Amino acid sequence: MHVLLVEDDALVASGITAGLRLHGATVDHVETAQAARNALEAAHFDLVVLDLGLPDEDGMALLQSLRGAGVALPVLVLTARDALGDRVAGLRAGADDYLLKPFELDELIARLHALHRRAAGRTVDLIRHGPLSVDPATRQVTLHGVNIDLSRRELALLQALLHHPGRVLSIAQVRDCLYGFEDNVESNAVNVHIHHLRRKLGSRIVETVRGVGYRLGEAGT
């Protein structure tokens, strides 16, 4: 799950970033509306967490212009203002969910998972793929009913593939899912994670489409 966090307060942002990373998400943080626009153009994201009080532009205006430009990403709005009018306006402007500061980190995570799941068209949290099942909320992965330990990046890679079954993900897309902008990515880092996934979940779990990218294959074989 690749999350774009748009939050102008550095202290709040570092907390949310650390919390989401601990829950296995890949997080990129920007402080301004303009930076958010640039980030959305430059990379693939699954979700946006948007604070309404931005220094250069009102968060609501940013949301409206994004929706106007056809950006359909799930957006969760954070705000410290609790006026009901603000909340209604936020949902009208195209927010998918709304969370009032201060919030429980667990609740933020749960809501983000729900938004992500809904965006993928699933109604239950558990993702099943043959003998493999993944619970994004608890990060529990089982194969034939046996618990499998996956690292954060391995899980992110698996989730990205499960999220788009049958589609080929380019190497750049896969990298976006695994790393934020600040992470220093070594050239063969993605390959290392793919290698580990194949070792733990069967060699055919990731299919390589030569010169294009990777696709979800069969699990457990």
Add this chain to the structure above:
Amino acid sequence: MTLRSRLLLMIGLSLTVLWSAASVWMLIDLRHEFRGALDERLAASARMVANLMEQLPQAPQGSQQTSSPSRRVVDLLTQDGVACEVRLLRGDVLARTHNSPSDLGFTATGYSTRTIQGVRWRSYTLDQGGIRITTADRVDRRTALLKDIVVATAVPFLIAMIGSLLVLTLGIRHGLAPLGLVRRALADRDPGALQRLPETKLPGELHPLVSTINSLLDRIQQAMERERRFTGDAAHELRTPLTAVKTHIQVACLANGGEETASALLHAERGVLRLQSTIEQLLMLTRVDGAQPFDGEEAMGAADIAAMAMEGVPGGQRERIRLRDLGASGKSSVPGVLAVTAVRNILDNALRYSPPDKQVTLTIAASDEMISFAVDDCGPGMSESECMHSLERFWRKGRGHGSGLGLSIVAAITDRYGGNFELRPLPEGGMRARIAFPLA
């Protein structure tokens, strides 16, 4: 009682009383004139008969009454409804109209009113040339005639009065319609609504009232808007560091020890410090804004204020302040704690917005009535509109990390104690913030 019923009652009652008094007066006058005129007629008739009798050839004594010329004369009068009797002073009746009673002539000369055979008569008696002529009207006839005349005059009078009352009612209703408009506009509103009342189609008397109400509504609306914004801003300023603290503490728990936990706790502590400073600034602002006195706070001299303010600046920053004392003596009238707060706030701002390697200068000076503290910085400066905004609560320039309340507090302190606070850009770049307090 409504204004309309009061007006209706007052004008209606006075109109009715005036009209009635006038008509009673007219009636009395009319009756008097009418009686006079009828009496005059009786006298004139009697004189006419007397003149005619003189021109008649002397009738032989004891001649037949029925064919006598005097009889023909009095017959003329009967057509007029007047009874007449002509008799010799000796007592013999010469002629008598057929409507006249038999004893009409038994009276003194002049006017008299008598009852003859059960009927009231008004008579006039004239003695001339040995003949007594008496003319008379039936009083009930006269009364009936008078009644007819009174009725004929009173009906238009009454119609005019009822008409004027109706016109009055309509006029008042129409005249007070604008009031009704305002009343309905007020009654139809939601009690909490603050939109303006309509000012068009109002008479001159109501204009000042409605425009006063409207300007009051405007001011209330502005005050409420300010209040709402302040509450919203305060919620934002308090919840943001609270969120940071809470999130970092949760991260610290999640991370289960190690470097990540330590860094999260460090961040949480930074959030607590920010929260603390915001709360302190808010409390200070509330105290300065409120009416609570700062009794027991002693006044301080300029040098002491400057020294205390510099002491309040965090350790590493203090060395960046250069103090220039242009010889300020005397004590300020502002309670010491507030004076120190104000000066420390402008020092904080200057340090925060200047590059870390640059100095800021604090100059203290005194004139006859004021002592002043000027802080010059080497920061990016502010435009004129930013200078204005900077006094708004929670406003910060760009991504400044203060609470956004520092300069609001300075302005509130100088306002309360009759001091001055000005911000202006320096020609060589940077800003000068200058506070002046009146001398004690």
